Structure formats: C-alpha cells, structure tokens
Amino acid sequence: MKYSRILAASLVTAALGTGAVAQSDEVKVIGVSIPAATHGWAGGMNFHAQATVERLEKVYPQLDFVLATASDPGKQVNDIEDMMATRNIDALVVLPFESDPLTPPVQAVADSGAWVTVVDRGLSVEGIEDLYVAGDNPGFGKVSGEYMASKMPEGGDIVVFRGIPTTIDNERVDAFTAAIEGSGINVLDMEHGNWNRDDSFNVMQDFLSKYDKIDAVWASDDDMAIGVLAAIEAAGRDDIQFVLGGAGMKEMILRTAEGDPMIPANVTYPPSMIATAIELTAVGLTSNAPVSGTFVIGSVLVTPENAKSFYYPDSPF
Amino acid sequence: MKYSRILAASLVTAALGTGAVAQSDEVKVIGVSIPAATHGWAGGMNFHAQATVERLEKVYPQLDFVLATASDPGKQVNDIEDMMATRNIDALVVLPFESDPLTPPVQAVADSGAWVTVVDRGLSVEGIEDLYVAGDNPGFGKVSGEYMASKMPEGGDIVVFRGIPTTIDNERVDAFTAAIEGSGINVLDMEHGNWNRDDSFNVMQDFLSKYDKIDAVWASDDDMAIGVLAAIEAAGRDDIQFVLGGAGMKEMILRTAEGDPMIPANVTYPPSMIATAIELTAVGLTSNAPVSGTFVIGSVLVTPENAKSFYYPDSPF
Numbered sequence: 001m002k003y004s005r006i007l008a009a010s011l012v013t014a015a016l017g018t019g020a021v022a023q024s025d026e027v028k029v030i031g032v033s034i035p036a037a038t039h040g041w042a043g044g045m046n047f048h049a050q051a052t053v054e055r056l057e058k059v060y061p062q063l064d065f066v067l068a069t070a071s072d073p074g075k076q077v078n079d080i081e082d083m084m085a086t087r088n089i090d091a092l093v094v095l096p097f098e099s100d101p102l103t104p105p106v107q108a109v110a111d112s113g114a115w116v117t118v119v120d121r122g123l124s125v126e127g128i129e130d131l132y133v134a135g136d137n138p139g140f141g142k143v144s145g146e147y148m149a150s151k152m153p154e155g156g157d158i159v160v161f162r163g164i165p166t167t168i169d170n171e172r173v174d175a176f177t178a179a180i181e182g183s184g185i186n187v188l189d190m191e192h193g194n195w196n197r198d199d200s201f202n203v204m205q206d207f208l209s210k211y212d213k214i215d216a217v218w219a220s221d222d223d224m225a226i227g228v229l230a231a232i233e234a235a236g237r238d239d240i241q242f243v244l245g246g247a248g249m250k251e252m253i254l255r256t257a258e259g260d261p262m263i264p265a266n267v268t269y270p271p272s273m274i275a276t277a278i279e280l281t282a283v284g285l286t287s288n289a290p291v292s293g294t295f296v297i298g299s300v301l302v303t304p305e306n307a308k309s310f311y312y313p314d315s316p317f
Numbered sequence: 318m319k320y321s322r323i324l325a326a327s328l329v330t331a332a333l334g335t336g337a338v339a340q341s342d343e344v345k346v347i348g349v350s351i352p353a354a355t356h357g358w359a360g361g362m363n364f365h366a367q368a369t370v371e372r373l374e375k376v377y378p379q380l381d382f383v384l385a386t387a388s389d390p391g392k393q394v395n396d397i398e399d400m401m402a403t404r405n406i407d408a409l410v411v412l413p414f415e416s417d418p419l420t421p422p423v424q425a426v427a428d429s430g431a432w433v434t435v436v437d438r439g440l441s442v443e444g445i446e447d448l449y450v451a452g453d454n455p456g457f458g459k460v461s462g463e464y465m466a467s468k469m470p471e472g473g474d475i476v477v478f479r480g481i482p483t484t485i486d487n488e489r490v491d492a493f494t495a496a497i498e499g500s501g502i503n504v505l506d507m508e509h510g511n512w513n514r515d516d517s518f519n520v521m522q523d524f525l526s527k528y529d530k531i532d533a534v535w536a537s538d539d540d541m542a543i544g545v546l547a548a549i550e551a552a553g554r555d556d557i558q559f560v561l562g563g564a565g566m567k568e569m570i571l572r573t574a575e576g577d578p579m580i581p582a583n584v585t586y587p588p589s590m591i592a593t594a595i596e597l598t599a600v601g602l603t604s605n606a607p608v609s610g611t612f613v614i615g616s617v618l619v620t621p622e623n624a625k626s627f628y629y630p631d632s633p634f
Contacts, residue, residue: 048605055604059376136610268607275606280597287372288365288629289592290585293453293615297607312605 028090028285029064031083032278033076035097036069040223041247044271044317045095052275056282063282073097080105084112091115091285093277099124115284119277130292131284133277135269137171140299141220143267144172144244145179147301148218151242151264155184156215159207161193161200161224172220188214193224200227208235216242222249222266229262247271248302248310249317257307266302268310271317273297345407345602346381348400349595350393352414353386357540358564361588361634362412369592373599380599390414397422401429408432408598412591416441432601436594447609448601450594452586454488457616458537461489461561461584462496464618465535468559468581472501473532476524478510478517478541489537505531510541517544525552533559539566539583546579564588565619565627566634574624583619585627588634590614 032053037043046069053065066087070076076097083089092109096102096118103124110116110128118129148158160176163169173190180187188211193200200219207214208231217240219225225245232240245252246267255263276297284291302310349370354360363386370382383404387393393414400406409426413419413435420441427433427445435446465475477493480486490507497504505528510517517536524531525548534557536542542562549557562569563584572580593614601608619627 052604052606130615139610270607272605272607275604276600276608279600279604279606283593283596283600287369287592287596288589289369289596290587290589290614290617291593292617293456293613295612296610298447298610300607300609 027062027064029066029087030091030093030278030281030285031080031087031089032065032067032274033079033083033092033094034067034069034274035076035095036071039316041271041317044250044312044315045274047312047315047317048272048275049278052278056278060282060286063285070097073101077101077105080109084109084114089114091117091281093117093119093274093281095119095274095277096121096123103128115281117277117281119274131277131280132294133273133280134294134296135273136296136299137168137269138175139296140246140267140269141172141175141177142179143299143301144218144220144246145176147265147267148185148216148244149180149183152183152185152216155186156241157186157188157211157213158216158218159188159204159211159214160190160218161203161220161228162190163192163195163221163224165192176218176220193219193221193227195221195223197223197227197230200224201231202227204228204231205235208232208237213239216240217244219243219245221245222247222252225252225263246299250311250313250315253302253307253311256302256304257311259304264303266307266310268300268302270297272312344379344381346383346404347408347410347595347598347602348397348404348406349382349384349591350396350400350409350411351384351386351591352393352412353388356633358588358634361565361567361629361632362591364629364632364634365589365592366595369595373595377599377603380602387414390418394418394422397426401426401431406431408434408602410434410436410591410594410598412436412594413438413440420445432598434594434598436591448594448597449611450590450597451611451613452590453613453616454485454586455492456613457563457584457586458489458492458494459496460616460618461535461537461563462493464582464584465502465533465561466497466500469500469502469533472503474503474505474528474530475533475535476505476521476528476531477507477535478520478537478545479507480509480512480538480541482509493535493537510536510538510544512538512540514540514544514547517541518548519544521545521548522552525549525554530556533557534561536560536562538562539564539569542569542580563616567628567630567632570619570624570628573619573621574628576621581620583624583627585617585619587614589629 035042053067068079070079107128116129117131119133191203193203217228219228222245225243228243242264247269248266280291283289370384385396387396424445433446434448436450508520510520534545536545539562542560545560559581564586597608600606
C-alpha cells in the first residue's frame with residue numbers, strides 16, 4: 001500500500017507493538033480532481049463529489065478535503081500540481097479529463113508516496129494507481145439485454161444505438177448481443193448515435209423511415225434515448241412499445257418511477273462512482289481495511305419499484 | 318441495488334424531491350457471519366471483523382451490527398437464519414464456510430430484500446450477492462514473481478511450493494510463472510505443500526536432499542514458509558538466500574520489518590478484506606455511493622520500508 005509510505009516518517013521512531021499503525025490522529029488531506037460540468041453525466045459526477053466531501057468532512061474530523069474542478073486537461077494538470085505543492089496531499093482521487101496529459105502529474109503524486117485513486121478513465125501507464133474504481137461496461141450490456149429479453153418474451157424487432165466507437169462501446173454491445181441470443185429478439189439495425197441527442201434524433205428518423213414496425217429500441221444511453229423519443233414523437237409513430245436508455249439521468253429515472261410505459265426501466269452507469277472512490281480512499285486513510293485493487297461498480301437494473309433510490313433531485317443529472 | 322428495496326417501505330409515502338433517499342435516520346442492522354478461528358488467516362479475519370464492527374459503531378450511530386462466528390457450516394446456516402428471524406437485518410456480510418450449504422440461506426436473505434456482501438469464497442449460484450469482495454490470486458502470483466525477478470537480477474535456481482490443488486492455486490502459480498519468464502530464474506522443482514507447515518517441511522526436506530544448491534524458495538504462503546525455514550535450519554544448509562512466503566502473517570511481517578535477510582518481503586492476501594467488505598456495506602447503507610459490484614483487493618508487496626503498516630500486534634495472524 002503506497003499510502004503506508006505517507007505514514008512511514010511519523011512512525012520511524014514508533015516501536016512495533018503500539019497498535020494498528022494506520023490509525024493516526026494527525027489530519028490527512030485528500031485531493032479530489034475532476035472535470036468541471038454543469039450538466040450531463042459529468043454534472044452528476046460533480047454533484048456527488050461535492051456531496052461526498054461535505055458528508056465525509058462531518059464523518060471524519062481527521063480528514064481534510066481539497067476539491068478542484070477543471071474545464072480542460074491543462075487546468076486539471078495545474079490543479080494536481082497545486083495540490084502537491086501547497087496542500088501536501090496524502091491522497092488524490094482523480095477522474096482524468098484525458099489519459100495522456102494527466103498521466104505524468106498523477107505519476108508524480110504516486111512517486112511522492114501519496115495514495116492514488118483513479119476513477120472511470122484509466123491512465124496511459126499501468127500500475128500508477130493504488131485503487132481503480134470503474135464502471136462495468138460488459139455488465140451494462142448484459143443487464144440491458146437480459147431486461148429486454150424478459151420484457152419481450154415473444155421476441156420482436158428492435159433497433160440498437162451505439163455510442164462513440166470505443167472499447168467501452170464494443171464491450172457494451174457485445175455483452176448485449178450475447179444476452180439477447182436465443183430470446184427471439186431480432187436486431188433490425190444498429191447505428192452509432194455517439195452518446196449524442198442530435199445524432200440519435202437523426203439516426204432514429206432514418207430508422208423510422210426505413211422500418212414500418214419497430215417493437216422497441218435499445219438506446220443504451222439516456223441522452224440518446226431523449227433523441228430517440230423526440231424522433232418518435234415527431235413522426236407520430238405508435239408501434240414502438242418502449243425505449244431502454246441507460247446511465248440513470250434523473251429525468252429518465254423520474255419517468256420510470258412514475259410508471260411511464262415508454263421508459264419502463266434504466267440501467268445504471270452511475271456518475272456517483274466518484275462518491276465510492278472518495279469514500280474508499282477515506283476508509284483507506286482512517287482504518288485498517290485494505291482498499292488497494294480494482295472496484296468494478298456493477299450496472300444495476302432500475303425499475304418503477306426501486307427507481308426512487310436512484311433519484312437525486314438536487315443533482316443536475 | 319437490492320438494499321434500495323429495504324427502503325421502499327418507508328418511502329412509499331415520500332414524495333419525490335425530498336432529498337437523496339438513501340439517507341434515512343432509522344437505525345439499520347448489518348449482520349456479519351464468518352467462520353470462527355483462533356489462529357491463522359481465519360483468526361486474523363476474525364480480529365479484523367471485530368475491530369471494524371467496533372470502529373464503525375462509533376463512526377455511524379445509525380448502524381447496528383450483529384457479528385456471529387461459526388465453527389462449522391451448519392452453525393453458520395443457523396446464524397444467518399437467526400439474524401433474519403430475530404434481528405431483521407438490512408444487510409449481510411458473509412464469508413461462507415463452504416459454498417454449497419451456505420447458498421440457500423444467503424439466497425433467502427437476498428430474497429428478503431436485504432443487501433448481501435459475499436467475501437473471499439463465492440456461493441454456488443451466481444448473482445445472489447450485491448457486492449463481492451475477493452482477493453487477487455493472479456495478482457498475488459504476479460507480484461511474487463516480479464519481486465523474485467527483481468531480487469535475483471542474475472537469475473538463479475529456485476524451488477516452488479504450491480497450495481492445495483484448486484483454481485486459486487493454479488491462478489497464482491500461472492501468474493508467477495509468467496512473471497519470472499525471461500528473468501533467468503530456473504524452477505528446479507515444484508510440489509504441493511498444501512498451505513500446511515508439516516507438509517511443506519517434508520517437501521523441503523526432499524528438495525534439500527535432491528538439490529545441492531538452491532538459491533531461493535517461493536513458499537507462496539507464510540505457513541508453508543515456516544515449514545520450509547524449519548527444514549532449512551534442520552539441514553543446516555546455508556545456500557538458500559531467501560524465502561518468499563505470502564498472506565502477511567504477523568510473525569513474518571515482523572521479521573521483514575526487522576530486516577531479516579531470509580524474509581526480505583511478503584505479498585499480501587489480507588484477512589483484513591473482511592474489514593473492507595464491512596466498511597463498504599456501511600457506506601452503501603449510509604451514503605449515496607454505489608457499492609454494488611466486484612472489489613478485487615490487490616495483493617501488494619511488503620518490504621522493510623512499509624512493513625510496519627501491515628503489522629497488527631493484537632491480531633492472532
């Protein structure tokens with residue numbers, strides 16, 4: 001555990017046998033560096049980061065937090081260098097804007113002996129971080145596919161929206177395809193909506209003109225689902241029974257909670273994973289529990305029955 | 318999130334928009350069910366479970382804990398059924414004695430709507446648990462192999478001790494073998510010491526009579542390392558430069574901390590992972606942070622520099 005090195009200085013003179021050494025009374029500082037955003041997934045991530053820092057400052061008087069939000073990778077590099085220089089952070093929780101530019105400053109934090117937690121996007125060099133907290137892309141596709149199969153016991157014709165061409169997208173779609181295999185669900189067409197509302201509106205318009213009957217849509221993302229729903233409404237089509245988005249946008253969670261038959265479910269890929277990362281880092285600094293390793297946050301199914309517990313009215317997402 | 322269902326009853330009348338729903342003031346009960354033990358890895362696990370419950374009862378006044386230790390699988394089944402019947406637990410943290418007999422009672426807990434965290438050993442049916450906290454067996458082998466390669470830059474002849482024939486053992490040994498590839502380290506021999514001191518003493522006696530010169534030993538486990546060291550001492554051999562065990566037994570951590578050249582390092586497979594599991598379950602019940610998924614606790618290298626922070630004098634392990 002790299003954070004153990006933080007403690008080493010104060011323990012040099014401590015005899016072995018004085019108790020669990022991870023419990024020290026000195027105040028430790030956790031830096032949190034994330035991309036700024038006022039809306040969308042990143043907006044939700046900002047909301048949960050802020051809320052978690054406020055909560056943990058109350059829970060753990062022995063912890064101090066520095067939260068910095070950056071509007072571009074250069075600013076994020078500066079934020080992290082500032083945290084090192086002026087706050088002497090004991091741990092850093094970072095969701096990198098981009099992998100390449102953030103790798104050297106985060107490496108420098110690790111080299112200083114501070115604990116490093118990386119969230120969602122990996123760095124360009126393996127093994128820098130002590131803890132990696134990530135979403136579960138294959139799980140996201142699998143849960144989505146299983147839900148659609150269970151919702152369409154007789155099978156049916158669907159169209160599928162893909163994100164920006166990436167490993168993430170491939171993992172999701174491959175797992176979805178495997179999950180609907182043998183279910184009688186027929187994929188009429190599959191196109192990239194690029195996790196974008198306008199692109200998905202256009203793609204859905206094409207699908208609607210191409211196919212007279214579409215039973216359901218795997219939009220695979222709530223932004224894409226909004227574009228899809230707008231295209232369906234503009235076309236006045238009533239053959240589509242439901243649209244499955246994903247990521248847990250609050251407007252969509254609310255529609256599921258209220259029983260909207262067009263949005264009967266959601267699958268999480270929670271921006272609140274930043275909260276888990278901060279909580280675990282705090283646990284690592286205040287207890288004997290080992291928190292190095294990889295935590296893959298599961299994608300879970302949201303239905304009208306449990307939707308309320310995924311709804312954060314004060315979050316922008 | 319299954320534990321959201323716990324909250325559903327109290328939220329039926331709550332309007333959406335009243336705040337993050339996972340934060341409720343009612344006291345919630347976390348059951349912790351583990352195998353009993355007074356020594357060895359399981360003894361350390363008991364120590365850390367107890368310490369974590371004591372710590373968290375102070376940190377979170379809104380949480381209650383029930384800790385039960387079982388000396389056989391039948392007792393553990395009863396413990397869990399009792400927790401359901403008499404304490405109405407909101408969450409269960411369980412390290413199953415054996416997978417098969419524990420699967421039905423833990424399934425019943427999940428079916429009741431309570432949160433389930435499974436630690437270390439999986440159940441016989443997939444998908445019951447909300448959170449799985451596990452050790453990293455390939456990582457354990459990889460870190461061990463990389464350490465030996467770095468410690469023997471010129472290469473050398475080693476013998477390797479395997480555990481009880483299991484998937485766990487295969488994963489460790491395969492990763493170790495891959496990690497030393499091309500390092501110049503030659504594996505003279507490899508035998509099963511079955512994670513047992515006496516078996517490993519006997520195997521090491523055979524190795525010592527078979528090979529005139531052994532440069533180092535990957536004992537791969539601290540119990541096996543103790544058997545190996547005893548055999549070396551009994552034979553009066555001074556060719557072996559060091560023995561690498563693993564799992565972080567306190568006597569071995571102490572020797573590393575004190576600079577014993579025969580025990581220059583250790584690789585963790587921490588019994589304190591039970592602490593991580595309990596901490597995460599508490600975070601799930603008291604915050605908005607998602608804690609469903611799979612947390613693979615990393616195996617990390619212990620050296621004289623950081624050994625003190627892995628030494629728990631009050632633990633039996």
